[in-house]
Structure formats: C-alpha cells, structure tokens
Amino acid sequence: MGVNRIDRCGPQNSSDYFTVQYQKQTINSFESLIRIQDFVHQHAALARCQPQTHWRMWKEGYINLERRWDRVFPVCCSMANRQMRLMNEARARASFDPRELTSIIFGGPEAVKACEAAFTRIEQVLRTSDLDKLPDTYGDLDRTGQFLDGLHFGKAMVAEKLKHGHSVFEPITPRYWLANASPFGLHVVMFIPALKLLAAPEQLAYWLPLAESYKIIGAYCQTELGHGSFIRGLQTTATFDPPNDEFIIHSPTTSSTKYWPAGLGYSASHAIVMACLIIENRNHGVHPFIVQLRSLEDYTPLPGIELGDIGLKAGYNSVDNGYAVFTHVRIPRKHLLARHAQVAPDGTYTADSSRPKLVYGTMLFARGQLVANGYLQLAQAATIALRYSVVREQGTLPFTSIPEVAELPLLAFRAQQQRLLTLMSRAFALMFAARSAGSAYAALPDQGHTEYRSLELAHATLAGLKAYATQTVADGVEDARKCCGGHGYLAMSGLPDLVATTTVLATLEGENCVMYQQTARFLVKCVHGGADIDATVAYLQDSADPELLRPAVDILDSGEQLRIFRHRAMRLVKEYAQAFSASQTRDGLNPAQAWNTHMMGFISAAHAHVEYTVLQSFVEAVHQLDTGPTRLVLQRLCGLFALGCIDGPHGLGFFDDGHLRATHLRRAHVAVGELLDNLVPDAVALTDAWNFSDASLASALGCWDGNVYERMMRWTRQVPLNAAVAKTGNVFRPGFEEFIRPILKGKL
Numbered sequence: 001m002g003v004n005r006i007d008r009c010g011p012q013n014s015s016d017y018f019t020v021q022y023q024k025q026t027i028n029s030f031e032s033l034i035r036i037q038d039f040v041h042q043h044a045a046l047a048r049c050q051p052q053t054h055w056r057m058w059k060e061g062y063i064n065l066e067r068r069w070d071r072v073f074p075v076c077c078s079m080a081n082r083q084m085r086l087m088n089e090a091r092a093r094a095s096f097d098p099r100e101l102t103s104i105i106f107g108g109p110e111a112v113k114a115c116e117a118a119f120t121r122i123e124q125v126l127r128t129s130d131l132d133k134l135p136d137t138y139g140d141l142d143r144t145g146q147f148l149d150g151l152h153f154g155k156a157m158v159a160e161k162l163k164h165g166h167s168v169f170e171p172i173t174p175r176y177w178l179a180n181a182s183p184f185g186l187h188v189v190m191f192i193p194a195l196k197l198l199a200a201p202e203q204l205a206y207w208l209p210l211a212e213s214y215k216i217i218g219a220y221c222q223t224e225l226g227h228g229s230f231i232r233g234l235q236t237t238a239t240f241d242p243p244n245d246e247f248i249i250h251s252p253t254t255s256s257t258k259y260w261p262a263g264l265g266y267s268a269s270h271a272i273v274m275a276c277l278i279i280e281n282r283n284h285g286v287h288p289f290i291v292q293l294r295s296l297e298d299y300t301p302l303p304g305i306e307l308g309d310i311g312l313k314a315g316y317n318s319v320d321n322g323y324a325v326f327t328h329v330r331i332p333r334k335h336l337l338a339r340h341a342q343v344a345p346d347g348t349y350t351a352d353s354s355r356p357k358l359v360y361g362t363m364l365f366a367r368g369q370l371v372a373n374g375y376l377q378l379a380q381a382a383t384i385a386l387r388y389s390v391v392r393e394q395g396t397l398p399f400t401s402i403p404e405v406a407e408l409p410l411l412a413f414r415a416q417q418q419r420l421l422t423l424m425s426r427a428f429a430l431m432f433a434a435r436s437a438g439s440a441y442a443a444l445p446d447q448g449h450t451e452y453r454s455l456e457l458a459h460a461t462l463a464g465l466k467a468y469a470t471q472t473v474a475d476g477v478e479d480a481r482k483c484c485g486g487h488g489y490l491a492m493s494g495l496p497d498l499v500a501t502t503t504v505l506a507t508l509e510g511e512n513c514v515m516y517q518q519t520a521r522f523l524v525k526c527v528h529g530g531a532d533i534d535a536t537v538a539y540l541q542d543s544a545d546p547e548l549l550r551p552a553v554d555i556l557d558s559g560e561q562l563r564i565f566r567h568r569a570m571r572l573v574k575e576y577a578q579a580f581s582a583s584q585t586r587d588g589l590n591p592a593q594a595w596n597t598h599m600m601g602f603i604s605a606a607h608a609h610v611e612y613t614v615l616q617s618f619v620e621a622v623h624q625l626d627t628g629p630t631r632l633v634l635q636r637l638c639g640l641f642a643l644g645c646i647d648g649p650h651g652l653g654f655f656d657d658g659h660l661r662a663t664h665l666r667r668a669h670v671a672v673g674e675l676l677d678n679l680v681p682d683a684v685a686l687t688d689a690w691n692f693s694d695a696s697l698a699s700a701l702g703c704w705d706g707n708v709y710e711r712m713m714r715w716t717r718q719v720p721l722n723a724a725v726a727k728t729g730n731v732f733r734p735g736f737e738e739f740i741r742p743i744l745k746g747k748l
C-alpha cells in the first residue's frame, strides 16, 4: 500500500487537517500514487472531505502533509483522464528537480515553506482553494461586488501580516497581482514608505506606529485630473495661515481635483497629499502634507472634503481608485511632512538643497516594489499557457494526415515552444535583474539627504528598469493569452485578469516613455562623467577599448553576448549624446528642442542599456550556481533570453552599425532551435518551480493537475447565468419574453 498512516492534526473534531505520511521509497512515481488511491479515497470518505483538486507536495519520496486534506485527495482519486495523464507524463520528463529551482526563486527552503504556509492560510480564509467551485471573481461581480471582493482579500492580507508577522502579502495579493489591487495595498507600498522618507523624526514617531498597526489607513494622493507625469504642474494648494498656525488645503480648479489615488474613494482614513506650499503668496513648490480624510468613528468625510470612486477601470476594480476635492480644509502646521523642508510659526521657510528630488523618493520605492514583483505575473501567465499547451491536443503538422499520426499537443509546435519558453526566460531574467537592482531601493526609506548621489543612481536605474520590466511583463502576458487561443480569452483562464492588471503597469508609478528618458538623461551625463562614475555605467567611458568594437565571433557564448549587448548600449548612448550636442551647436536648437528631436533615440539607448544590465544579472546569477541540472536549465533559459533579444523588435540596434550581420542571425536561429529542443522536456517542471498555488492562478487552464476540460465544464455550469436559468426550465425567461419572442412572432 505504501501509506504508513493518516492522522488528523487540525483543530479537534475538524476534518480539515491531516498528516499523511508515506514510506520513503513508495511515493516516487505516478504509479505509486495510483496504488494508494483506494486507501486515500476510503479515508477521505470516512472523514467526509470534499473532493477538491490541488496537489503540490511531492517531496523527496517522503511527504508530510500538514496541509489541507483537499490538496491530496482528488489527484489520487481521479488521475485518470487523458489531459491529466499528458500533464503527468510531461512532468516526468524533467531533467532537474523543480524544488531546487523553487528554492532559488524564493530564497531558500525555509522561505519557500513560509510562503506556502501563508498562501495556504489565506486561501482558507478566502475560500479559494476549492477548485471545483467557479472562483467568485468570474461570476457576476459588478463594480460594487469587485470592490467588496478587494476589501475581503485586502482585510485577509492585513490580518495575515499582523497575526503572522511576515511580509508575503505586502507587495502582492493572494493572486500575485501587485498590492495596488488591494484597497489597503498602497498603505504599505506608498503611505508608510512616504512617512519614512518624508516625515521628521518626531512626526515619524507619532504617525508610524498608527500606520503600522492599521489604526489609520493611508492613501498616496499625488495625481490630479490635469497632471500626473509632470509633478511640478500639480495645482492643489496648501496655503500657510500664521495666525492659526495651520495650512489650508484647497483644490482651486476642476483640473486640480485629486484623481486616481488607490483607496482614496472609500477605504483610506488619511492621505499624504502632494500640494503646492504657498507662504505669503509665494509658491515654494510641491510638498507632502498629511491630511485626515474621514472620521475614524463612522468614516464620514471630514468637512470640506468630497470623496468618491472614479468608476470602472480596465482592471484593478477590486480597489477604489478615488477622487478628492478639497475646499479650504484646515490642517495643523505640523502636518507638513518636514524631514526635508520646514515652515516656522512665523512663516519662515527652510529646505535641504536636495529636497526636490527627495520628495519623489516614495515613487522610487514604489517603482522598486513593482520591479521586484512584477515578473511574478509573467511567470504566472507562462505557467498557465505552458501547462495548457501540454494537455491541449489540436491538429498536426503540415504534410501529415490525421489517420497517420495522433493530434499533437500545442507545445509540439515550434512557434508555441519559442513564444512560451521565451516568456519563461524573460520572467527569470527580470527576477535576477530585480535582485541586482534591489540594493538600490531597499535602503531608500531610511536614507537621509546625504545620500543624494546614490539616490540619483537609484532613480536612474529604477526608472529604466521599471519601464523595461513592465513592458516585458505586459507584452508577455498578452502573448501568453494569445497562445491559449479562444480559451485564453475566457475570464476563467485567469489570463484576462493578468492582462488587465499588467497592462497598466506601463502607466502607474511613472509612465514608461517618461521613465526611459530619465534614465537616458543620466546616461548622457555619464558619458561625460567624472572619475567617481558608478561601476554599472562605467562602460560608457570605455570608448578606447578595442575589445568592445571587435566584431562578434560566437554569439552563443554568454560572455560574447554580454559584450554584444554592451557594445549596442554604448554605441546608442554615445550616438544620441553626440546628436544632442550637434543639434545645439550645429543646428542652433536649444537643449529642449534638441532633446525632443532625438527623444526616440534616447528611449532606444536607455532600453539598450537596461537590457544589457538585465542580461548581465542573468549571466552572473547562473555563474554563481553549482554545476548541475538546475544550473544547466537556467543557462539554457539565459541563452534563449539573449538570442530572443537579438532577434526581437529592438534587435535592429545590434545590426545597424554592422556589429552583427545576417550570418549571426542565421546562427542564432539554429541555436534557438537547439535550446528549445533541450528546454521543452523541462517546460512543466519550470512551471512547477514557481510554486504557484492553483488558487493563486485561478485558472481553469493552468492548474497543476492538467484537468482542463473537466474543470472548464464544471466552472461553466456554475456561471451565475447558467445556474439561474437552470431553475427556470433552461429558458432565459426575461430575454425570451421581451426580446426573442417578439422577433420570432414578428411583433417588433
């Protein structure tokens, strides 16, 4: 039998928890799972467990499942249909142990365990682990329903954090969306970091404990109807009133209405409001003020403050992005966050010289969070599409007839392999790049104004990486959706949600075109920079290095690839820096005109620089691993990533100065084919390595077990429209009586 014992280990008299232990050598194959099926089934029936579908606890031949029983039961009971067998066979072809890679992704076995435990707990609270049930979010949720859903998971995230003291759900939601999707997400991602960056010590001592214990809930209130990217254009005013020792927060125009801040509609009690500081008719520029929005007793808006939700969006409807109109709202003087600028009772204004940059440090921190977590959604989309491509069989290759050969799984087609495994390679590339950039923003909230130089570097690094990462993620998620054909367009595939929640990342926390330009400005400065230029950009001064200009030899070698990427970045940055100068000296343009003339070039140059650093991080991360199958699979992904960039939409920059030639491209095509041949057997194991729970994927196409068609039909029958109509003789009465019958009867 192979099963030693099954014990309850949950709350007394509860059938929810079990410890299941199997003998070491017997649980190492699919067959051994099938053998224990009857035993497991019998015990499940005795315990009256609901059969639900989830299994991801296959470890070292010994399993100690201190987890919900429902994760074990169904796979054992029903691992019978063709799709599940295909999935199982594909999984068995892996050349490496996915748990080893999981450990690399999440930072060690203990971190993996803690993360799994957090997900298990929160999925129980949210009741999302029953995969026989159509996820609520794919039912009939209107704007209000979606917001309530957001409040539900937002509250669970807060409770999990406060009770278990971890940060798993600070940057992401239980679906791996960015925390911006929770009504309380920006409280952690922007409000608290803004306090840490902008409040004076005594202010921090007062506000931080309130915020960290959720006695207040904060929003970050910057964007207005009329201005987002151009922060100096904000119009909300904070006028100092010395006799009363107060500021008066006011929205002087319609376009100054605060519009977009997450949680501002109905969730936040307080906000950090970015407003122009006016003292005796002099505008000192945009400053941060802490403003109480609602009564902490009954949550009514305070006098002079109009608040509301901005309505349905393309995504993120779980959060109440809101608007605020301030009409002469008075706040105490000490509510100006005064770490970098102060107003004395007599109206004397003092500020650090670096204040203008530091004020926007909060956005830097938020960008860092976005870079550090955005790739997870790309990995989710690749997981769904790869798993689906393993079990969906459709058609054959040209020149074969159906009786001759069985239909092929989608992943047998080269195009599908290349598209999806390239997406997988990009998810890893972004992950390693995020890690390398991590140190740039991790320390930000605690930095003082003395670190201005490192702030400038962090700003330039994160701006470009934010743009690169978010575009890669959004494009990739959309391609994964397309790779799933019609079913990928169904909400229940999980992909439309991923598309909606990632497409916006190009816009929020700094629009991507604007971000690339900020990096470009820094790079241009570095070309002419002094001796203390940072190591990450020092190559821009290497013009005399003949090594950089040497024609490419073996583009399959990672060292050579790095050189090629560096060459492209250096050439583009210098070329546009020179063009920028020439437009001024030769053509008489002023700097703004010259910049505008070459804007697209600067964006390409910044993109090339970021892509070089991303590849650099990937190559370095692979080199640091011990030799073995896991390193080999990552090395192949790294190669696929690099060659995919050369052959991608931005690849022209490698060729247009003749550094790479058509022969290189042909060589790259052959090499990509070889890499794919080696990677396809590892496709499912790569998806497993990310360790996404089925509930977090919420996808009928992408579950671990491969049971796609049965799950799709089970969920489809539960679609509220179908469930309701089933009760009325399977006729949609209102539709039939009012619209269909008149047509049929000619009574229009």
Ligand SMILES: Cc1cc2nc3c(=O)[nH]c(=O)nc-3n(C[C@H](O)[C@H](O)[C@H](O)COP(=O)(O)OP(=O)(O)OC[C@H]3O[C@@H](n4cnc5c(N)ncnc54)[C@H](O)[C@@H]3O)c2cc1C
Residues within 6 Å of the ligand: 180, 186, 220, 221, 222, 223, 227, 228, 229, 230, 259, 260, 261, 262, 316, 321, 504, 507, 508, 509, 510, 511, 512, 513, 514
């Ligand atoms: C889901 C979501 C959540 C948000 N949450 C918050 C929040 O919590 N708090 C908050 O304060 N705000 C929030 N925002 C607002 C967000 O920060 C802004 O929308 C964002 O910064 C983009 O600014 P914008 O809307 O002014 O775009 P615009 O600047 O108007 O951009 C429009 C177009 O103009 C181009 N453009 C603009 N300037 C330049 C330039 N200098 N050079 C070249 N091209 C340019 C852009 O590339 C873009 O193509 C949120 C927005 C969204 C969508």
